[in-house]
Amino acid sequence: MKVLIIGSGGREHAICYALSKSSKVTEIHAIPGNPGIAKLGTCHNASVEDLEYILKFVEEHNIDLTVVGPEVPLCMGLADLLEANGHKVFGPCKAAATLEGSKAFSKDFMKRHNIPTAAYANVDNYEDAVKTLKEFSYPVVIKADGLAAGKGVVICEDEDVAIKTLKEFLIDGALSGAGKTVVLEEFLTGFECSLLCFTDSETIIPMVTAKDHKQIFDGNLGPNTGGMGTISPNPFMPDNMDDVLKNEILDPFMKGLKEDNLDFRGVIFIGLMIENGHAKVLEFNVRFGDPETQVIMLRLKSDIYDIMYATATKSLKDINISWSDEVAGCVVLASKGYPGSYPKGLEIIGLDDVDSDIIVFHAGTKEVDSKIVTNGGRVLNVCTTGNSLEEVRNKIYNAIEKIDFDGKYCRKDIGLR
Secondary structure, X not given: OEEEEEEOOHHHHHHHHHHHOOXXXXXXXXXXXXXXXXXXXXXXXXXXXXXXXXXXXXXXXXXXXXXXXXXXXXXXXXXXXXXXXXXXXXXXXXXXXXXXXXXXXXXXXXXXXXXXXXXXXXXXXXXXXXXXXOOOOOOEEEEEOOOOOOOOEEEEOOHHHHHHHHHXXXXXXXXXXXXXXXEEEEOOOOEEEEEEEEEOOOOEEEOXXXXXXXXXXXXXXXXXXXXXXXXXXXXXOOOOOHHHHHHHHHHHHHHHHHHOOOOOOEEEEEEEXXXXXXXXXXXXXXXXXXXXXXXXXXXXXOOHXXXXXXXXXXXXXXXXXXXXXXXXXXXXXXXXXXOOOOOOOOEOEOOOOOOOOOEEEEOOEEEEOOEEEEOOOEEEEEEEEEOOHHHHHHHHHHHHOOOEOOOOEOOOOOOXX
C-alpha cells in the first residue's frame, strides 16, 4: 500500500516511523516532510495548505491512504476534498474539524451534549469582554477562538494581565485574526492528562495515556508552548478512571457527533483536567497530539496501517489494538527564544552519536549543504522506551548531552510531578 503523510513535524515523523514497521506499507510519501522522514520515505516540497496539489498528487501517485497530521488542512476541508474524489483519508471532515478550529464552537458543543468542561463565555468585542471578566475570579483563562499554533491560551493571574491580553487579541490582532473572538474560561485545578482516541464516528477506541508538559520552564512555569515533552503512561492518572472517562466524556462525545451529524474519521485528542476522581475537558484537537504521538507510537504493538485504514472505512469495530507495557518518554530540544522569536539555520551535531535505543524525531529541521540545521522552535524530539520512568529519563537526558546546536534548550523535569 502507498501512504501519503501530510505535515513536517515530529508528530508526522513518529507516524511515518510507525507506518514503516507495517507489513502492508510499501511506499511512504510526505508533503512536505523533513530530513528525518526522508530516511523512511520520499518527501515532496509543497504546502500542506495547497489542497488542489495534494489531490493531484494522490491521484497521480495512486495513493491508497492519506494521513493528515496538522489541523490547518483539516479545517480547510482536505478530508472532504479527497473523499469527494473517491480517496481514503485518515482525518475528520471540515465540519468536525471545527471542534479544534473554533474554541467557541467546541465549548458550545460540550455544553450542548453535557460534556463536563469549565464555565465559559464567548465574546467578540473588547468592551463586552472587559465587562464579562467581572463574572470570573482569578486566575482566569483567555483563549483565542481560532487556530493559533498552541499560543492562543493565556492564564491571567490578575485583572491587569487579563485586560492587556484582551487588548492584544481583540484590538491589536496579535494572533493574525485567531483572536477576533475569545473564550473567557474558569481556571480549573487538578492535573492535565492527554487522552487520544481513534474514532470512525461509530466506534471510539482510547489509546494509552500520556502526560504533556506545556509550559516552557521547569516546574510548569512560563508561557505555554506546543509541548516540551511527554511521558506514557501518565504516571499521575488515578486508578479506576476508565469508567468515568467512558461514561462522562467518550459516550456523550460520540452521541454528540451523531446528533450534530459530524463525520469524524481520525483521532480525537481530548485535553483533560482531572481532580478528585472527576474529569473536565479543556479542549478538543482533531488530530494526533504533538509530542504525545511520539510516545504513543513507541508503545503501539499493532499495525498502524490496519488501524488507520479501518478508521477511514468505518470498520474500526473489527480492530483489536495492543500496546506495550513499557514506559515511553520524549523530551523536546527547542531553539533559544521559543515560544517567542528564535534563530534558524543553526547546525545540529551529534545526531549519529546517540545509542541505538534512542529515537530522535525531527520536528523543526531542514537539510542545507548536506548538514542538518534548525528550522523551527521545537527542533528535535529525543525519545526512548524502558521498564521504568527513571530508566527512560536517564537514557534520554544522557542522549541529549550528545546532541548540540547553538542555544539548545530543554526542560529537565519531563515526567516528574
